[in-house]
Structures are given as C-alpha cells and as structure tokens.
Amino acid sequence: MLKMTHLSKVYRTEVVETYALRDFNIDVKEGEFVAVTGPSGSGKTTFLTIAGLLETFTGGHYHLDGIEVSQLNDNARSKIRNEKIGFIFQAFNLIPDLNVYDNVEVPLRYRGMKGAERKQRIMDALERVGLASRAKHYPAELSGGQQQRVAIARALAGSPRLLLADEPTGNLDTQMARGVMELLEEIHREGATIVMVTHDPELASRAQRNVHIIDGQVVDLSEEPRFHAHNARVADA
Amino acid sequence: MQIKPILAALKRHKAGTVLIALQIALTLAIVCNALFIIQQRVSKLVRPTGVAESEVLTVQNSWVGADDATAASRTKTDLLALRGMPGVRDASFSNSYPLRGGGMSLGVKTDPDVKKPITGATIYYSDDHSIDALGAKLIAGRNFLPQEIRWVGSNEFDAPAQVIISKALAHKVYPDGSALGKPIYLALGETGGKPSTVVGIVERLQVPWSGNWASNFVEYSVLVPYQSTGAFGSYIIRAKPGQLDALTKAVPALLFKTNRMRVIPAERGVRTFAQVRDEAYKSDRGMAILMGVVCAVLLAITAAGIVGLTSFWVGQRRKQIGVRRALGATKHDILSYFLTENLLIGAGGVIVGAALAIGMNLWLVSHFEMERLSLLYVVVGVVALLLLGQGAVLAPAMKASRVPPVEATRSV
Ligand SMILES: Nc1ncnc2c1ncn2[C@@H]1O[C@H](COP(=O)(O)OP(=O)(O)OP(=O)(O)O)[C@@H](O)[C@H]1O
Numbered sequence: 001m002l003k004m005t006h007l008s009k010v011y012r013t014e015v016v017e018t019y020a021l022r023d024f025n026i027d028v029k030e031g032e033f034v035a036v037t038g039p040s041g042s043g044k045t046t047f048l049t050i051a052g053l054l055e056t057f058t059g060g061h062y063h064l065d066g067i068e069v070s071q072l073n074d075n076a077r078s079k080i081r082n083e084k085i086g087f088i089f090q091a092f093n094l095i096p097d098l099n100v101y102d103n104v105e106v107p108l109r110y111r112g113m114k115g116a117e118r119k120q121r122i123m124d125a126l127e128r129v130g131l132a133s134r135a136k137h138y139p140a141e142l143s144g145g146q147q148q149r150v151a152i153a154r155a156l157a158g159s160p161r162l163l164l165a166d167e168p169t170g171n172l173d174t175q176m177a178r179g180v181m182e183l184l185e186e187i188h189r190e191g192a193t194i195v196m197v198t199h200d201p202e203l204a205s206r207a208q209r210n211v212h213i214i215d216g217q218v219v220d221l222s223e224e225p226r227f228h229a230h231n232a233r234v235a236d237a
Numbered sequence: 238m239q240i241k242p243i244l245a246a247l248k249r250h251k252a253g254t255v256l257i258a259l260q261i262a263l264t265l266a267i268v269c270n271a272l273f274i275i276q277q278r279v280s281k282l283v284r285p286t287g288v289a290e291s292e293v294l295t296v297q298n299s300w301v302g303a304d305d306a307t308a309a310s311r312t313k314t315d316l317l318a319l320r321g322m323p324g325v326r327d328a329s330f331s332n333s334y335p336l337r338g339g340g341m342s343l344g345v346k347t348d349p350d351v352k353k354p355i356t357g358a359t360i361y362y363s364d365d366h367s368i369d370a371l372g373a374k375l376i377a378g379r380n381f382l383p384q385e386i387r388w389v390g391s392n393e394f395d396a397p398a399q400v401i402i403s404k405a406l407a408h409k410v411y412p413d414g415s416a417l418g419k420p421i422y423l424a425l426g427e428t429g430g431k432p433s434t435v436v437g438i439v440e441r442l443q444v445p446w447s448g449n450w451a452s453n454f455v456e457y458s459v460l461v462p463y464q465s466t467g468a469f470g471s472y473i474i475r476a477k478p479g480q481l482d483a484l485t486k487a488v489p490a491l492l493f494k495t496n497r498m499r500v501i502p503a504e505r506g507v508r509t510f511a512q513v514r515d516e517a518y519k520s521d522r523g524m525a526i527l528m529g530v531v532c533a534v535l536l537a538i539t540a541a542g543i544v545g546l547t548s549f550w551v552g553q554r555r556k557q558i559g560v561r562r563a564l565g566a567t568k569h570d571i572l573s574y575f576l577t578e579n580l581l582i583g584a585g586g587v588i589v590g591a592a593l594a595i596g597m598n599l600w601l602v603s604h605f606e607m608e609r610l611s612l613l614y615v616v617v618g619v620v621a622l623l624l625l626g627q628g629a630v631l632a633p634a635m636k637a638s639r640v641p642p643v644e645a646t647r648s649v
C-alpha cells in the first residue's frame with residue numbers, strides 16, 4: 001500500500017540543511033495498522049506529510065498503491081489525497097467558519113459528489129462518531145474530543161483506503177483518547193490501512209506493528225523490542 | 238458550485254463582508270451617476286453649431302462716441318473693408334452668434350391670438366452675407382435680398398416681414414414640414430403682432446447659450462434682416478481656407494486702421510470659433526474631468542479595499558487553506574473559492590448599489606437640472622464593478638492558491 005525506499009527529505013534554509021529523513025525505508029501493507037513512535041524532531045510528521053502527499057521529498061522512491069508518486073503533478077496529488085487518503089491531525093484542523101456538517105462535507109465537495117450522496121455519507125459518518133446531533137454546531141462550541149471525532153468523521157466520509165493520523169490523541173485527555181483509539185480500531189477492522197504517529201506507548205502497543213523513527217531513519221524493531229522488553233523485565237525484577 | 242458553504246463562512250465574517258459590499262454599492266451609485274453626467278456633458282461638447290467652425294473669426298466691437306447714424310455708417314465701412322481683405326471669404330455683423338454666451342431671445346407662435354408661444358428662439362441680426370459668413374447651409378427657400386435689410390436702433394425691434402429660420406425651429410412650429418412660405422409671429426406683446434414670412438431655412442444654427450437651461454431650444458434660431466445701429470456688435474468673418482491664423486492679427490489691425498474710435502476688448506475681443514467653443518464649454522469640460530477623477534479615485538479605493546481585505550483574509554486563513562488542500566482541493570479550487578467569494582460579496586454590493594444609483598439619480602433629477610439615468614449605465618456599472626472586484630481579488634487569490642498543503646500540519 002505504502003512503500004518508501006531510500007527516501008530522503010532535506011529542508012534547506014539559507015544557513016543550514018536539515019535531513020529530516022535519510023535513507024528512509026518502510027513498507028506498509030494493505031490493511032495494516034502501524035503505529036509510528038520516536039523522539040521529538042525525529043521526522044515522524046515529515047514522514048506522514050510525505051506519505052500523505054502533502055509534501056514532496058528530496059530523493060529516493062515512494063510508491064503509493066503501486067503508483068510512483070514523484071511523477072504526479074499537483075492536481076493528480078490533490079485527487080489522490082481527496083479519494084484515497086484521510087487525515088487526522090493533532091490540532092483537529094476543523095475549519096472554524098464552517099459548522100460540523102459543512103466541515104465533513106468539504107472533501108466530498110472537492111470530489112464533486114452529488115448532494116444526496118454527500119448528505120447520506122455525512123450523516124453516516126457523524127452517526128458513527130456519535131455526533132449526528134451536533135451537525136449544526138461550530139467547532140468552537142465543541143470539546144476537544146468532540147472536535148477530533150468530527151475530524152475523524154471528515155476523514156471517514158470519503159471512505160479512504162489509507163488513514164494518516166499525526167498524534168490524534170495528543171491534545172486529548174486519557175478518556176477521550178481511548179474513545180478516539182477505539183474508533184480507529186473499528187475503522188481498521190473494516191479494512192482501512194492506518195498509520196498513526198503517537199507518543200503514547202499504550203496506544204502504540206494496540207497497533208499491529210510499531211515503527212520507530214530516530215534521527216530520520218527507521219529503526220528495526222524486530223530485534224530491539226525483545227531487547228527492551230528483556231531489560232524492562234530485568235528492571236522490574 | 239460551492240456557493241452555500243462560502244455564504245456560510247461569510248456569515249462568520251460579517252463586518253468585513255458588509256463593509257466591502259457597502260463600498261461597492263456606494264461606488265456603483267456614484268460612478269453610475271457621474272458617468273451619466275460625463276456622458277451628458279460630452280455629448281454637449283461635441284454638438285455641432287451649424288457654423289463653419291474651422292474658418293470663422295469673431296470680433297467684438299463697440300464704437301466710441303457715435304450716435305445711431307454714425308455707428309451705422311462706420312459699421313458699413315468696416316464691412317466693406319473686411320469683405321475686401323484678400324484672406325476673407327465673407328463677413329457680416331450681428332448682435333450675437335452661436336456659443337457667444339449672450340444674445341436675444343423671443344417667443345415664437347404660429348397663431349398671434351394665443352398668449353403662450355410654442356417655443357423660445359434666439360434672434361440673430363443678419364444681412365444677405367450672414368449665412369455665408371457663418372458657413373451655415375441654406376437648405377430651402379432663399380437668402381435675404383439686399384433691399385430687405387433694415388438698419389434699426391437697439392430698442393426699436395419690431396417684427397420683420399421676412400425671416401430665415403433653422404430647420405429644428407421650422408419642424409417645431411410646423412411639424413408637418415411646411416414652414417417655408419408660412420408666417421410665424423415673434424412674441425413682442427401678449428397677443429397680436431405682424432406676421433413674418435419664412436423665406437428660407439438653414440440646416441442648423443445653435444443659439445448663443447450653452448447652459449443646460451437652453452437645451453430645450455438649442456437649435457431654434459431666427460435670422461432677421463436687421464442690422465443694429467447700436468454701439469455694440471460682433472463681426473463674423475469667414476476666412477478663405479488656411480487664412481484664419483493670419484486674419485486673427487490682420488483683422489484688428491485693419492479695423493483700427495479704418496477707424497480708431499472703437500474698443501475691441503483685449504480679452505475675448507478677437508476669437509477664432511475654436512476658442513469660442515473652448516470657452517463656452519470650459520465649465521462643462523471641467524465638470525466632466527472632475528467627475529472622471531472622482532470615478533477613478535473611487536474605483537481605485539474600492540479595488541484597494543478588496544485587495545486589502547482579501548489579503549488579510551488569505552493571511553488569516555492560511556491554515557484552513559492548507560487543510561482544504563490536504564483534503565483534496567486543487568490550486569484551482571482555492572482560486573475559485575476566493576473569486577466566488579468576491580463575486581458573492583460583489584453581487585450583494587451591486588444589488589444595493591443599483592438601487593442607490595437610481596435613488597441618487599431621482600434625487601438629482603428633483604433638485605437639479607438632471608435627466609433620468611439610463612438603465613444601461615446601471616447595467617454597465619454593475620458589470621464593471623463585478624469585473625473590478627474579480628480583478629482586484631485575483632492577486633490575493635493566486636497567493637492563496639499557492640499555500641502548500643503541508644500548511645495544514647504546521648502548528649499555529
Ligand atoms: N518546514 C521545515 N523547515 C525546516 N526544517 C523542518 C521543517 N519541518 C521540519 N523540519 C525539521 O525536520 C526535523 C523533523 O521534524 P518533524 O516535524 O518531522 O519531527 P517530529 O518527529 O514530528 O517531531 P514531534 O514529535 O516534535 O512532532 C526537525 O529537525 C525539524 O526541525
């Protein structure tokens with residue numbers, strides 16, 4: 001579904017070149033639920049923005065759903081974002097000028113979907129996150145957890161195959177975070193591929209697979225987790 | 238396409254929206270009326286007088302120390318001298334001429350027993366040279382005969398036996414086109430009076446006044462076969478082709494050589510007809526230019542307001558533009574969002590503005606000499622302002638479309 005090989009991303013400013021990602025390799029299979037962890041500034045968000053076609057990369061290859069992404073023009077990238085990818089951001093990123101209903105409608109309109117189908121999908125998605133009764137509310141009138149559920153509804157409404165979430169629970173308390181996590185698990189069970197960046201080890205442990213990024217590179221966890229686990233047990237003892 | 242959500246979002250930005258819409262409305266109202274005034278002034282400016290304007294020189298003359306008899310004989314001498322000049326085609330003497338600014342007017346009737354004249358008309362004292370000197374075109378009947386010309390004192394006007402009138406006046410008093418040979422009555426008393434037979438019709442001859450109040454009878458002229466024995470009058474001198482410039486110096490020189498007992502005012506005493514026209518329409522031209530400047534300034538302010546507000550909104554909405562891009566909006570979608578938004582604000586503005594424009598015109602009509610605004614001006618103004626809005630919004634909208642999708646992930 002999502003395959004990066006020897007991928008690199010360099011941020012150039014006048015004075016410095018920052019390698020946000022270097023020789024970055026990852027292969028996420030269709031239907032997987034992957035949690036991405038790593039220290040702050042390690043390149044997790046950078047990875048996600050490139051994966052989600054929000055940004056271009058400097059070197060290497062990225063195949064999304066079998067398509068070599070670097071060949072695509074801006075319009076084609078917009079279309080893929082719109083049809084195949086759902087985004088969930090740490091800061092929710094709802095449009096403050098639009099009510100809940102209109103927020104969920106945004107990606108559907110860009111897809112050129114007919115009004116009746118839009119309405120059906122919006123109500124289904126809001127139903128799913130338990131906020132159908134708040135359709136006319138504005139984001140500012142909702143709690144953080146509710147806003148994030150609206151954002152999930154917005155990501156879901158277009159039935160994306162790939163869901164990218166950057167610390168979706170980072171701004172939420174434990175209970176709200178659990179609710180969001182349960183929703184993501186449910187969506188995963190229905191067949192979506194999910195890549196989620198998180199700082200929360202508990203949430204990460206609920207994913208099928210953990211990818212650890214340090215200093216812009218994926219660290220192989222097939223060896224290390226056992227090592228860490230072993231250490232942990234030793235420490236416990 | 239996405240009108241509903243744009244309107245929904247605008248509701249959350251009422252102040253800016255209303256401000257710009259009002260600015261558009263006021264601009265439309267003022268620009269429509271100003272353009273209408275400009276058009277009216279300009280159409281006046283280009284109105285033909287019936288005079289061979291590029292060949293005519295006018296000289297304002299007043300005799301010093303002359304009674305009626307000597308004034309008449311001096312004027313006759315002048316005319317002979319002028320007509321004898323090598324560069325002169327013909328010359329005549331009159332109380333006034335088109336666009337001069339001052340002149341004489343009388344009511345005109347076809348029935349002497351009716352009190353109310355059909356219309357007012359100007360009276361030009363003329364002789365058998367006048368039509369040729371003015372360069373007017375006789376289209377029916379005949380010129381005055383030399384023996385028909387009478388020298389009269391300035392206060393002893395009575396109805397002449399023959400008159401030559403302008404075509405416009407002929408059609409006004411005899412709408413069936415049968416004026417030639419018919420009598421008209423110059424309204425000197427309430428009723429009664431002697432008939433004046435229309436012996437000739439000239440194609441066009443404007444009155445001396447260029448003000449709006451004269452627009453009802455701007456081409457109603459009557460040539461009477463009188464020459465004034467008064468001290469004041471104007472020579473109308475028609476130059477041979479290419480001789481006009483030379484005559485502006487030669488004519489006053491010759492006149493003073495012929496008789497020094499005269500005053501030709503230093504200002505406006507000797508004027509080519511081009512100067513006459515220029516001076517007659519000075520205030521109209523000034524008004525048109527002022528209105529034009531007002532329009533340009535207003536349009537520029539409105540455009541600047543739109544650019545300013547949209548730029549501000551684009552800056553304010555960078556994040557949500559990034560989010561929209563992340564959710565699948567193309568650059569074109571973002572561009573068209575801002576263009577559509579502007580069009581909606583503009584539509585609100587021009588609806589109010591069109592009503593204001595018509596209201597403002599009705600007020601001008603009732604308080605000043607203004608005509609009713611043609612709806613075409615409103616339509617053109619509406620289209621122009623909508624286009625202005627789209628043009629003004631283009632640069633900030635392009636800037637918005639270049640906000641990268643990754644902006645969605647940047648923390649505020
Ligand atoms: N637009 C940018 N310009 C320059 N450098 C950038 C830019 N975005 C990210 N970086 C740099 O790239 C590196 C990786 O950043 P990134 O945001 O991917 O980290 P992260 O793992 O998401 O961190 P966190 O856990 O704090 O969110 C950092 O060193 C960061 O300073």
Ligand SMILES: [Mg+2]
Nearest residue numbers: 044045046166
């Ligand atoms: Mg991050």
